């Protein structure tokens with residue numbers, strides 16, 4: 752119980768830090784004429800990303816790609832910064848839809864994307880990826896909701912759920928189930944779920 756609470760606080764603290772860093776980065780970019788040289792503090796934030804994009808665009812050769820993913824694959828994965836989906840799966844730009852959110856949850860919005868992915872853009876296989884050491888294992892929806900209400904002194908209607916979970920493999924099974932049971936997703940589409948190990952880089956399939 753003690754451990755859970757501490758881990759929860761860590762996650763909540765990280766969240767707040769990310770918001771602050773993002774806002775600072777944006778302010779820096781707007782505030783100074785030359786955003787590139789805005790002080791000695793290495794933020795790794797938006798300004799740095801824009802600098803990297805300028806280099807990226809200089810050597811850009813992918814302007815010919817079509818809208819439908821070439822490998823006819825859609826992936827739902829956690830947003831965790833340690834997961835870089837394309838190299839993990841040997842995918843290149845233009846080959847797959849990658850839908851990411853906290854937890855790799857088949858939320859209403861992920862379903863929306865999967866339905867569009869299949870019906871409008873021709874994907875024929877769905878892959879769900881959760882991972883070890885996921886932050887979503889370290890708190891409970893009610894705890895986070897109560898904490899945010901205390902901090903802000905405001906209740907909020909949305910998000911209705913944070914989708915925190917306690918059992919990784921069970922969560923993957925539930926996400927598969929949510930996809931498979933949707934009436935607008937054809938029964939013949941393979942939906943497979945995996946746990947990615949952040950220590951080894953390996954994917955392990957979750958049996959259904």
Ligand SMILES: [Zn+2]
Nearest residue numbers: 829831885886
């Ligand atoms: Zn995660």
